[in-house]
Amino acid sequence: DADVTQTPRNRITKTGKRIMLECSQTKGHDRMYWYRQDPGLGLRLIYYSFDVKDINKGEISDGYSVSRQAQAKFSLSLESAIPNQTALYFCATSDPGLEGSGANVLTFGAGSRLTVL
């Protein structure tokens, strides 16, 4: 099984619909993230969570909400989807203690491709 699992892998929906993307991880990491990838823009941070009670907005949080149900689960919701939210969404976890250097190395899921018509 993958370390970071995202569901669904692909979703097509209509403008105005509520959508939830789910993420679960088996790495035992406290830190989890949601990123969005668009052609020509790279990955941009939507929300991040350092533990179950600590949730923070990222660079582009407008129109999105998140829920950290447990250490292993972090879901992303679009309350009312719009076409410019069509993108590839990635969940990631990180280990802040890599080699004691303090670098946060992200482990990504395989992505959820969302199309909003």
Added chain:
Amino acid sequence: QKEVEQDPGPLSVPEGAIVSLNCTYSNSAFQYFMWYRQYSRKGPELLMYTYSSGNKEDGRFTAQVDKSSKYISLFIRDSQPSDSATYLCAMSGASNTGKLIFGQGTTLQVKP
């Protein structure tokens, strides 16, 4: 102006060539510099990371950071068709929040 700039390519090279991938950045607070590789329909995976300036080598891959020029590079020696992927540079500051700033990614094709 974006904080991190990366030429999206595509870059096409013959098998065995030396590949040079580059990123420039504007934020002098960046301390950690990473390269992720992303195959089609997959999530990015960490290839290499470097703290502050200097070089780091891992097999056929070498990462270089020049903080004075705000410029980082990834070199791939003896490139293979299996190296065909999108390469993303990413950076973060010293505060260790895990909030990475990514470049746009460079698509590389290595032709047999």
